[in-house]
Amino acid sequence: MLKTAQHRPRSVLLWTCVALLGAAGWGMVALARGEEISAVWLVIAALGSYAIAYRFYSRFIARRVLKLNDRRATPAERLEDGVDYQPTDRRILLGHHFAAIAGAGPLVGPVLAAQMGYLPGTIWIVVGVIFAGAVQDMVVLFLSMRRDGKSLGQMAREEIGKVGGAAALIAVFAIMIILLAVLALVVVNALAHSPWGTFSVAMTIPIAIFMGFYLRIVRPGRVTETSLIGVALLLLAIVGGGWVDNSPALASAFTWSPTTLVLCLAGYGFVASVLPVWMLLAPRDYLSTFMKVGTIALLAIGVLVAAPALKAEAITDFASSGAGPVFAGSLFPFLFITIACGALSGFHALVASGTTPKLIQKESQVRMIGYGAMLMESFVAVMALIAAAVLDPGLYYAMNAPAGLLGGTAESAAQAVANLGFSITPGELVAAAKAVEEQTLIARSGGAPTLAVGMSEIFSGVFGGAGMKAFWYHFAIMFEALFILTTVDAGTRVGRFMLQDMLGNIWKPIGRVNWKPGIWITSALVVAAWGYFLYAGATDPLGGINQLFPLFGIANQLLAAVALTVCTTVLVKSGRIRWAWVTGVPLVWVVAVTFTAGWQKIFSADPRVGFFAQRAKYADGIDSGTVLAPAKSMDDMHTVVTNSTVDGVLIALFLLLVATVIANATVVCVRSLRSPEPLPTTEAPYVESRIDATLPEPGRELAGTRE
Amino acid sequence: MRSAALRRILRQLHWYIREFTGEAEYDRYRARLTDGPPPTRREYERMRARHREDQAHNRCC
Numbered sequence: 187m188l189k190t191a192q193h194r195p196r197s198v199l200l201w202t203c204v205a206l207l208g209a210a211g212w213g214m215v216a217l218a219r220g221e222e223i224s225a226v227w228l229v230i231a232a233l234g235s236y237a238i239a240y241r242f243y244s245r246f247i248a249r250r251v252l253k254l255n256d257r258r259a260t261p262a263e264r265l266e267d268g269v270d271y272q273p274t275d276r277r278i279l280l281g282h283h284f285a286a287i288a289g290a291g292p293l294v295g296p297v298l299a300a301q302m303g304y305l306p307g308t309i310w311i312v313v314g315v316i317f318a319g320a321v322q323d324m325v326v327l328f329l330s331m332r333r334d335g336k337s338l339g340q341m342a343r344e345e346i347g348k349v350g351g352a353a354a355l356i357a358v359f360a361i362m363i364i365l366l367a368v369l370a371l372v373v374v375n376a377l378a379h380s381p382w383g384t385f386s387v388a389m390t391i392p393i394a395i396f397m398g399f400y401l402r403i404v405r406p407g408r409v410t411e412t413s414l415i416g417v418a419l420l421l422l423a424i425v426g427g428g429w430v431d432n433s434p435a436l437a438s439a440f441t442w443s444p445t446t447l448v449l450c451l452a453g454y455g456f457v458a459s460v461l462p463v464w465m466l467l468a469p470r471d472y473l474s475t476f477m478k479v480g481t482i483a484l485l486a487i488g489v490l491v492a493a494p495a496l497k498a499e500a501i502t503d504f505a506s507s508g509a510g511p512v513f514a515g516s517l518f519p520f521l522f523i524t525i526a527c528g529a530l531s532g533f534h535a536l537v538a539s540g541t542t543p544k545l546i547q548k549e550s551q552v553r554m555i556g557y558g559a560m561l562m563e564s565f566v567a568v569m570a571l572i573a574a575a576v577l578d579p580g581l582y583y584a585m586n587a588p589a590g591l592l593g594g595t596a597e598s599a600a601q602a603v604a605n606l607g608f609s610i611t612p613g614e615l616v617a618a619a620k621a622v623e624e625q626t627l628i629a630r631s632g633g634a635p636t637l638a639v640g641m642s643e644i645f646s647g648v649f650g651g652a653g654m655k656a657f658w659y660h661f662a663i664m665f666e667a668l669f670i671l672t673t674v675d676a677g678t679r680v681g682r683f684m685l686q687d688m689l690g691n692i693w694k695p696i697g698r699v700n701w702k703p704g705i706w707i708t709s710a711l712v713v714a715a716w717g718y719f720l721y722a723g724a725t726d727p728l729g730g731i732n733q734l735f736p737l738f739g740i741a742n743q744l745l746a747a748v749a750l751t752v753c754t755t756v757l758v759k760s761g762r763i764r765w766a767w768v769t770g771v772p773l774v775w776v777v778a779v780t781f782t783a784g785w786q787k788i789f790s791a792d793p794r795v796g797f798f799a800q801r802a803k804y805a806d807g808i809d810s811g812t813v814l815a816p817a818k819s820m821d822d823m824h825t826v827v828t829n830s831t832v833d834g835v836l837i838a839l840f841l842l843l844v845a846t847v848i849a850n851a852t853v854v855c856v857r858s859l860r861s862p863e864p865l866p867t868t869e870a871p872y873v874e875s876r877i878d879a880t881l882p883e884p885g886r887e888l889a890g891t892r893e
Numbered sequence: 894m895r896s897a898a899l900r901r902i903l904r905q906l907h908w909y910i911r912e913f914t915g916e917a918e919y920d921r922y923r924a925r926l927t928d929g930p931p932p933t934r935r936e937y938e939r940m941r942a943r944h945r946e947d948q949a950h951n952r953c954c
Contacts, residue, residue: 268922269944278912291954365954406938409914464942471952472914526954533953540951676952683949699947742954 201241208234215305215500222495225572228304229489232312232568236561239316244557247321251757251765252328254549259875261334262545271335273547273877276554282545284559285475286537287323288482290669291527291742292567294372294633297640298735299524300574300582301512303501306521307571314522314529315564318772322746323534324556325753325769330539331546332869338539342752342847344868345759350850354748357843358536359684361741363712364836365533366677367719368738369670370455371731374447374724375632376667379625381440382427382660384447387667388440389423390473391454397469413472417480420473420668424660431623444724451674452717458675459682459709467675474672481665485569485641492647498575498582503607511587511606512631513735514794519783523739528567530776532745534560536680547877573640580610581618581627585636588729589629590816599628621652622659631731638662674716681712722829727822728800736787737833743780744844750776751851758855759865777848784841788834797834801827 211231214223248254265271274282299307330336336344339358343351377384397416405411430436442450458466504510505517513524527533538556546552574582583606584592584599592599596612603610619627622642627635642658650657683699685708690697696704723730750773757766790796793803804826807814817823858865911917919938923931932940 268925269941270948275912277909281909281913286951287953289952289954369954401938402942406935407916407919409916410910413914462942463945468942468945471950531953533951536951537953540949673952673954676950680949680951 201238204234204237208238215308218500222497224493225489225496225576226493228308228496228568228572232308232565235312235316236565239320240557240561243316244320244324244553247324247557247768248550248553251762251768252325252552254328254552256548256550257875258549259873259877260331260546260549261543261870262547263875263877264870264873265334265544271544274545276547276551279542279545279547279551280555280559281479283537283542283555284562285478286542287531287534287559288478288563288566289527289673290369290372290634290666291531291533292563293570293637293666293669295525295527295739296567296571297574297633297636298512298586298731299521300498300571301502301510301586302505302517302521303499304496304571304575305500306505306517307525308568310521310525311529311564311567311571314525315560318746318750318775319528319530319534319564320557320560321768321772322530322532322749322753323538323560324552326535326749327538327543327546327556328549328552329753329756331543331549331552334870335541335544336539336868338535338749338752341539341756341868342748345752345756346847346851346854350847350854353843353846353850354752355684355688357748357840357847358745359681359688360836360840360843361532361745362677362681362684363715364719364734364737364741366455366674366681366716367723368731368734370448370451370674370716370720371723371734372632372634373451373667373670374444374720375630375731376634376638376663377442377447378444378724379441380663381437382431382623382656383663383667384440384442385430385436386420386423386427386660386664387671389426390420390470390664390668390671391466393419393423394466394470394473397473398465401469402464409472412469413476416469416473417476420477420664421661424657424664427660428623428656445721448717448721448724451671451720452713454671455674455678455716456709456713459678459713460705467679470668470672470675474668477665477668481662482566482569484645485573486565488641488644488648489569489572492644494572494576494644494647496572496575497578499579508795511583511591513732514792515736515783515786519779519786520736520739522779523736523743523783525567526739526742526746528564528570530743530746530772532742532747532749535745535749548875570637573637573644575640576643577636577640578610578614580608581615581639582636583608584610584615585627585630585639586633587629588631588732588816590727590729592629594628596626596628621655623656624659629729631729633731634663634666637666678709678712678716681715682708685712722825722832725825726829727817727826728829729816733829733833736783737837740780740783740787740837741840743776744840747773747776747780747844748847751848755851755854756867759858759867760869761864763859780844781841784837787837797830797837801830801834804830 208231211227211234214227215231262271262273266273296307296311329341333341339355342354377387393416397412401412430440508514508516513520542555580603583603587602592602596615599615600610600612615628622639638659641662642655645658646652646655686697686704695701696708698704723734726733750769753769754766754773757769786795787797791799793800804814804823808823813819813823817826919934922937
């Protein structure tokens with residue numbers, strides 16, 4: 187009989203203590219009313235829950251549901267070619283997988299969701315990751331591993347059918363375009379009219395190119411050395427940004443409008459996706475990864491050492507009224523689409539069905555890599571929420587409400603914040619901007635500047651004091667922009683490959699990966715697609731983040747719905763109906779969330795929520811010749827009408843595509859349950875593993891096991 | 894005693910970084926080659942870069 191935890195008193199004692207500690211954390215977070223509590227309690231509640239979930243729930247999924255079998259050879263072992271397929275040490279692969287899934291998403295969403303208070307966001311991040319996000323990542327990784335590393339789109343086509351597969355493929359592409367546009371919009375909002383930020387982020391491009399040539403010509407393969415030089419140059423670029431900011435001539439040269447930044451980003455996206463990978467993309471990726479790991483570690487240390495008090499309310503009135511200025515709509519469903527990455531992110535399904543499954547050494551490692559990496563990302567989201575919640579609520583709303591509501595001056599913003607029920611004086615607003623050496627902090631929506639102010643607050647409490655606030659603020663901005671630009675250039679390339687693949691069916695030459703005109707045309711199309719939404723967002727009179735972030739959240743969660751549909755279908759087809767609830771329950775939840783949110787965005791009669799109600803309101807205004815605030819001119823009115831029409835139609839299209847996938851999958855599941863014979867699946871046949879993970883064979887080396 | 898532990902930690906860190914960055918792959922590749930002269934580091938890195946050109950690596954948001 188197996189020795190399980192129940193039979194070992196020490197283990198029982200340990201896990202009881204973890205459970206009690208986690209429960210104490212939750213108790214403090216949930217029950218404290220009217221007094222500020224320390225952020226450490228939030229960290230304890232989250233870590234305690236992750237530990238219990240990993241120890242018990244992920245083990246249950248691994249053993250009972252997926253039946254991971256270490257005697258079965260993984261594709262990395264069977265198809266080993268030393269390049270794409272290669273058994274890799276699990277600790278290294280965990281690092282790679284985490285670096286691939288974690289980006290700006292878990293940092294931005296929680297900051298915006300803080301308008302409903304820190305409690306709902308924290309509960310969703312922790313409960314969501316345990317029962318939905320980490321489960322999705324782990325099961326998709328498993329399915330792709332059992333299919334030699336096939337992509338989510340391929341698995342949908344093969345396991346669900348042609349119609350569902352085609353709908354999934356188009357949905358993935360369309361959703362990715364929106365994702366890239368909104369992420370780029372976060373950068374635009376962070377850099378607009380900020381010479382310091384613009385200079386230091388712009389410098390990342392020559393730094394990456396320098397690193398690319400250094401690695402190619404001077405020191406081939408010396409990635410660590412090159413990255414360290416890159417990070418040093420990056421820090422210099424941040425300090426240099428301060429000099430630029432202090433020089434009137436240079437400051438005006440780097441003070442760019444949102445429209446200029448949009449053009450620069452689109453140009454950058456195009457060039458980055460057609461240049462050889464070694465020149466720009468690969469070195470940026472190294473730089474971004476180094477910064478990512480370093481900054482997240484710093485933030486964790488900062489939160490634990492500074493132990494800041496949470497100034498935000500646990501639950502604000504906006505949670506029930508739905509009248510929040512940052513994004514409209516009530517807690518259900520909008521909190522659950524605003525926080526996607528960190529709780530449940532469909533985009534991860536694309537990463538988990540890409541490179542990682544081809545490198546897994548042993549099946550049981552799916553648990554640590556799939557489930558574990560997602561728990562780590564969730565922890566990043568909790569820290570981002572903390573960074574937003576340590577800010578004074580008055581400052582939070584002055585930064586995150588749309589410009590149209592706040593007006594352009596400190597006085598008008600202070601008045602608008604007072605109307606929302608919070609307080610900040612004009613003097614405090616000016617002082618807060620001065621402390622981080624920005625011209626203004628008013629209406630700096632998008633999440634990045636707020637997070638940066640929160641991080642500078644935490645970091646300066648631990649390293650360097652108040653004098654370092656401006657440095658830490660720009661450090662945080664640079665680090666977020668670096669993440670996002672890496673996602674934008676990598677995403678543009680991935681989008682190009684997908685488009686080439688799709689168009690190649692119609693016209694062969696464009697599908698060829700090495701035909702230059704094909705590369706240019708498809709890259710330009712992908713950039714034009716996200717560039718359009720980026721431009722629309724940057725110039726939207728109602729505030730681009732306010733308008734587009736729900737679209738981004740719905741899109742990302744719909745992708746999760748597609749992934750969970752594939753997972754549930756395969757569980758049913760493979761005779762595991764008994765355990766289909768493991769992915770079925772999160773699927774039902776995410777469908778309820780996305781379809782309710784989508785329905786409201788399309789049909790709500792409230793013009794702040796429903797795109798078509800908004801369209802009708804502004805179209806009526808145009809007909810009667812009235813300019814409705816926050817629009818300032820008839821041109822603005824027309825812009826609102828166009829944007830709300832496009833956004834509404836797009837959401838309807840997304841819902842239709844995903845409904846097609848789910849309908850097709852339901853048919854397959856019913857057919858499978860009725861069929862006396864199991865339906866065919868595309869799982870690779872069983873081959874006995876020859877690798878002993880604990881005792882490597884003499885003469886055989888696993889990637890990452892050399893000392 | 895303490896310095897031995899420190900050395901072990903540093904060694905493990907060095908190992909992790911070399912593996913994480915892919916720097917160790919060249920040595921492994923050379924060790925696996927059974928026939929013909931191994932490529933130089935520069936040739937090997939160019940080969941890897943060419944291969945990466947056709948690969949799409951998704952980075953999440």
